[in-house]
Amino acid sequence: MSDDTPRPRLGWIDAIRLVTKRELCAYFDSPIAYIYAAVFLALSSSAFMNAFFLEAVVDMSSWFERLPYLLIVFVPAMTMRSWAEEHAQGTIEILLTLPLRSAQIVVGKYLAALAFYAMVIAGSLPIVVMLVRLGPADIGTIVAGYLGALWLGAFFLAFGQFVSSLTHNQIVAFVLAALLASLFTFSGHPQVVEIIDGLAPEWQLGSWLATSVSVLPQYESFVRGIVGLGALVYFTSMIGLFLWLTQIGLGRIRR
Amino acid sequence: MIHVEHVTRTYGRLVAVDDVSFSVRPNEIVGFVGPNGAGKSTMLKMLSTYLEPTSGTIRVGNANIDTDPVAVRQQIGYLPGDTPLYGDMVVMDWLRFVAGAHSLTGEALGAAVTQVVDTCGVGPVIDKRIHQCSTGFRQRVGLASALIHDPPVLLLDEPTHGFDPLQVMAFRDLLHQLKQDRAILFSTHIIADVEAVSDRVLIIDHGRLLADGTLPHLCDEAGLADPSLELLFAHLVSEIGVEGV
Numbered sequence: 001m002s003d004d005t006p007r008p009r010l011g012w013i014d015a016i017r018l019v020t021k022r023e024l025c026a027y028f029d030s031p032i033a034y035i036y037a038a039v040f041l042a043l044s045s046s047a048f049m050n051a052f053f054l055e056a057v058v059d060m061s062s063w064f065e066r067l068p069y070l071l072i073v074f075v076p077a078m079t080m081r082s083w084a085e086e087h088a089q090g091t092i093e094i095l096l097t098l099p100l101r102s103a104q105i106v107v108g109k110y111l112a113a114l115a116f117y118a119m120v121i122a123g124s125l126p127i128v129v130m131l132v133r134l135g136p137a138d139i140g141t142i143v144a145g146y147l148g149a150l151w152l153g154a155f156f157l158a159f160g161q162f163v164s165s166l167t168h169n170q171i172v173a174f175v176l177a178a179l180l181a182s183l184f185t186f187s188g189h190p191q192v193v194e195i196i197d198g199l200a201p202e203w204q205l206g207s208w209l210a211t212s213v214s215v216l217p218q219y220e221s222f223v224r225g226i227v228g229l230g231a232l233v234y235f236t237s238m239i240g241l242f243l244w245l246t247q248i249g250l251g252r253i254r255r
Numbered sequence: 256m257i258h259v260e261h262v263t264r265t266y267g268r269l270v271a272v273d274d275v276s277f278s279v280r281p282n283e284i285v286g287f288v289g290p291n292g293a294g295k296s297t298m299l300k301m302l303s304t305y306l307e308p309t310s311g312t313i314r315v316g317n318a319n320i321d322t323d324p325v326a327v328r329q330q331i332g333y334l335p336g337d338t339p340l341y342g343d344m345v346v347m348d349w350l351r352f353v354a355g356a357h358s359l360t361g362e363a364l365g366a367a368v369t370q371v372v373d374t375c376g377v378g379p380v381i382d383k384r385i386h387q388c389s390t391g392f393r394q395r396v397g398l399a400s401a402l403i404h405d406p407p408v409l410l411l412d413e414p415t416h417g418f419d420p421l422q423v424m425a426f427r428d429l430l431h432q433l434k435q436d437r438a439i440l441f442s443t444h445i446i447a448d449v450e451a452v453s454d455r456v457l458i459i460d461h462g463r464l465l466a467d468g469t470l471p472h473l474c475d476e477a478g479l480a481d482p483s484l485e486l487l488f489a490h491l492v493s494e495i496g497v498e499g500v
Contacts, residue, residue, distance in 0.1 A: 007329060026344075029343050089341075089342070091339045092339075093300070094339055099329045100325070101325060253305075254305065
């Protein structure tokens with residue numbers, strides 16, 4: 001045994017980087033990650049190409065408009081294992097008894113998922129190259145759309161990981177996260193807003209849900225090429241809230 | 256090194272650990288023995304900081320698990336029961352990950368990995384994924400990761416689970432080697448393990464500490480002619496039964 005001088009603790013950046021690296025390797029060690037990326041890109045791109053050839057418009061907005069609906073399924077599929085598997089296999093006991101803070105582990109896992117998501121989204125960049133070559137594409141709107149796609153995914157990943165931290169069962173984690181994603185998405189859909197408003201016109205509940213809860217109005221501002229402060233505040237506060245809730249949930253394991 | 260004072264842990268209405276106090280000093284191997292469900296694993300989970308005590312105080316070195324759990328984790332090497340490990344990880348990557356979490360980098364990290372690979376005999380599986388390892392090797396990998404930062408305190412929950420008789424003998428030798436300057440607390444329900452390696456035994460049943468001392472001393476106190484842990488345990492449990500506790 002060495003001397004009694006305690007070894008310095010890992011700094012926040014190093015600790016988060018350590019966890020992120022392990023998690024990213026875990027994503028790429030599994031063939032499921034590659035299948036996931038291929039299916040996502042095939043579905044999102046084929047739907048876009050169909051509209052592209054029919055409408056003959058050098059514009060990527062239809063790809064971005066479909067994205068929230070695809071992510072209702074794809075993000076929960078990504079996040080369902082992140083904590084539920086740790087619970088089920090008991091590895092959470094090892095993880096939480098390493099000299100790391102639970103916040104560092106939560107953020108590390110989250111950033112790994114975000115990095116993987118960003119890589120999958122980056123797989124759509126050939127569409128951008130195609131649009132630029134075919135005609136005068138609005139690069140500013142496309143960049144804003146990708147920023148929106150990143151924020152949207154970052155938000156879905158945050159609550160997906162929170163839901164996964166609540167259960168030992170990956171299927172339960174998937175279903176709950178998909179339900180939550182549906183709530184955040186469809187509550188901003190015009191037809192849904194109209195129906196809910198129609199149920200109790202004096203309350204205007206549908207409109208309130210769309211403006212205060214739904215992710216769609218925030219995301220759609222990016223798709224229109226507007227990077228608004230309100231949307232940034234919405235996304236960062238919601239992401240922060242769900243990461244904090246995940247950390248609180250981990251703390252409850254100990255009690 | 257380890258100081259446990261009046262620790263109680265409940266799960267709802269179930270009292271898993273009931274007002275337990277003990278300490279473990281450096282250069283000491285303490286066997287924590289009791290039947291399944293006695294509270295051994297719960298006690299070790301609390302010492303590892305995985306669980307909080309419902310009441311009472313736990314200190315490891317100078318660190319209190321309530322106020323500075325990270326400092327406690329820096330000082331302990333913990334092998335949980337059933338050895339939960341990431342099956343998809345390669346053994347070498349896992350050891351490097353744990354070493355990294357303990358702030359080891361560069362040459363120090365490499366030296367620590369080499370040392371534990373040698374000490375725990377995980378060389379034959381170092382490039383395999385953990386799920387490809389036998390139960391015995393998994394257990395050794397778990398032990399290697401518990402030792403990688405050369406901790407002053409070792410907490411081992413059923414460490415010989417999955418070992419064949421030769422591995423058990425090798426493990427007992429290893430524990431004796433590791434004892435130097437270390438406080439080692441290991442739980443088991445295998446009486447032979449405790450008798451073979453422990454300097455002292457803690458006997459627990461239904462969450463309550465029934466005895467704390469060296470085996471000859473405890474047997475002497477109980478009026479047993481042979482220093483046998485099995486007889487001592489039976490004696491203590493029957494005594495408690497008679498008292499109706």
